[in-house]
Amino acid sequence: MRSMVLQLIAVISINLKSIPQRIWLSLSTVVAIALVVMVLLSFLAMANGFTRTIAGSGANDVAIVLRTGSRAELNSTVSHQQVQLIEDGPGIARAADGKPLVSSELYVVVNGVKRSSNTTANIPLRGVGEKGPLLRKDISISAGRMFRRGTNEIVVGKGLLREFDGIGLGNTAIFGATRWTVVGVFEAGGSVFESEIWADLPIVQSMFHRDNYFQTVRVRLTTPAALKQLETYSSNDPRLKLDVKSEAAYFAELASQTSDLIQKLGWPLAIAMAFGALAGALNTMYSSVAARAIEIATLRAIGFGMVPAFLGTIVESLFLAAIGGLIGAVATYLIFDGTSASTFGGNFTQVVFDFKLSPMLAIEGIAMALAVGFLGGVFPALRSARMPIVVGLGG
Structure with a gap:
């Protein structure tokens, strides 16, 4: 066993020291694998950033009420009478004045102009009452002031300012x-x-001629467990029959739909590119075996076994793949992490978010690189292990 380990260490050392002799082939393999990892991780970082933005928006002690069957606010309608019934429901927290913490809201789509492309895109305009901001966490005015009731004044989310023109503080926007x-x-x-x-x-x-109804109702619950009481209350009253779910569950559902789509685009593209990188790895490792044919045969002639020859070639391939994976992960972090972008959310409006590359995603990218390296090294390693001594010595 000790002899096998020493042989393996010797073969690996010889293989790695010979890499500079094939620097350009080795470098092409590293670059190809790095590009594969970058493509995969950029999509995964996009999906992760989108999910964190959406799913992190909801609270477990806030319920969102929609029309039955509506998966998004744009498809929902709630009447004024239904809002009054909801306000009388169980498990609803109350403000200091004794009134229920309920916010009826209207959600409409308007056009904005994207900075990056100068094209129009859907952005959401939300009509909120006095209690609307109270039902959301971490709301604060960072510039200017809150709009005055009864006026055509608006406040704009900080995220939109990074991606859209014409809606900065003091601007006049035309919607409808x-x-x-x-x-x-x-x-x-x-x-x-x-x-x-x-x-x-x-x-x-x-302004949008929707005086008689709302699209969603938000409710502050006394406790997260009170959600079940409100669900039962809604299902038992024939005048309601509305869908009631926690805000956290609602946003998690919306996030999963879009993030799944992003990942379904990213993985196939990365796998397709991985085949190209695999071909490069195979070429590099076959060239490595051919260049070291005399060394391999000499080692075999003095008593080295087939296993060290096999594993030494595998380790060389994994070494190049690991370098490519690390370069791809670092490059993705430096280029994409924290980059602002926007894509469609569950309401078919632009959602602004930041790319977020987590350590676990980086590990996924490096694991894929190692998989490419392993597959690219197996067949050349078998050739190295099975090479006849006479052929290696040029006999």
């Missing part, structure tokens, strides 16, 4: 047939709400 004045910028702890524009609920209802 109405001119709106931007009087404030708000932050929401990096949540999806930073991708919204807020205005006074009655004004939005009037």
Whole structure:
């Protein structure tokens, strides 16, 4: 056993020291694997950043009420009578004035101009009442002030300012047939709400001719466990029959839909590129075996076994793959991590988020690199182990 280990160490040392003799082939393999890892990790970082933005927006002690069967706010309608019934429901927390912490809201889509492409894209305009901000965590005005009730004033989420033109503090925006004045910028702890524009609920209802209904109702619960009471209350009253779910569950569902799509695009592309990198790895390792044919045969002639020859070639391939994987992971972090982007959310509006490369995602990328390295080294390693001594010595 000791002899086998010493043989293996010797072969690995010889293989690694010979890499500079094939520097360009080795470098091409490293670069190809690094590119594969970068493509994969950029998509995974995008999906992770989107998921963190959406899923991190919801609270377990806030319920969201939608029309039955509606998977997003745009598809929902809730009548004024239903809102009144919800306010009388069980498990609802109350403000200092004794009124229920319930926020009826209208969610409409307006056009914004993207900075990067100068094209129009959907952004959400949300009509909120006085209690709307109270039902969201970490809401604060970072510039300007909150809009005044009964006016065409709006406040813009911080995230939108990074991606869209014409909605900065003091600007006048035209949504529909109405001119709106931007009087404030708000932050929401990096949540999806930073991708919204807020205005006074009655004004939005009037301007968009939706006076008689809302689209969603948010409710502060006394405890997260009170959600079940409100669900039962809604299902038992024929005038309601609304879907009631925690805000955390609602956003997690929306996040999974889009992040799954992003990953379904990223993995096939990365795998397709991995085949190209695999071909490069095979070429590099076959060249390595051919260049070391005399060395391999000499070692075999003086008593080295087939296993050290096999494992030495595998380790060389894994070494090159690991370098490529590390370079790809570091490059992805430096280029993409924290980069702002926007994509469609569950309401078919632009959601602004940051790419986020986590350590676990980096490990996934490096693992894929090692898989390519292993597959690229197996067949050349078998050739190295089975090479006849006479052939290696040129006999």
